[in-house]
Amino acid sequence: MKIFDLPIETERLRLRRVRHDDFDALFPIHSDTDVCRYLPYEPRDEAKMREVMTVRVEKAELVVGEEPLYLAVELKETGDVVGEVLIFYRSEEARQARLATCFRLTFRAKGMALKPRRHLWMRVSGT
Numbered sequence: 001m002k003i004f005d006l007p008i009e010t011e012r013l014r015l016r017r018v019r020h021d022d023f024d025a026l027f028p029i030h031s032d033t034d035v036c037r038y039l040p041y042e043p044r045d046e047a048k049m050r051e052v053m054t055v056r057v058e059k060a061e062l063v064v065g066e067e068p069l070y071l072a073v074e075l076k077e078t079g080d081v082v083g084e085v086l087i088f089y090r091s092e093e094a095r096q097a098r099l100a101t102c103f104r105l106t107f108r109a110k111g112m113a114l115k116p117r118r119h120l121w122m123r124v125s126g127t
Helices: 020-032 048-058 114-125
Strands: 011-018 068-073 081-091 096-103
Touching: 020 048, 020 068, 020 081, 020 096
Parallel strands: none
Antiparallel strands: 011 068, 068 081, 081 096
């Protein structure tokens, strides 16, 4: 089900579907023990991350109760991918979703996660 159009842009960021060429930017995040201690899995090796990337790239839309849609978060100024946003669509009737973010450690505590979450929430909830 299409709920919003992509990409979504804020002042500094662009949220778009994950692509295979995002591997080099996302692998260091998902293989970092300091990042993964906040995630529900252990740091990933290159083979596992490539497998996961294929699933993420193939996921084209939000479906209630299914796996999340993964969006790459890139800096508009440079085009560098600095993280991901995951959207879990829980209820179509109530328009409920769960959002999660994962960023490179160097971009933590810089307000990067809040803006995308607000923009996505407004689109998913219809407010």
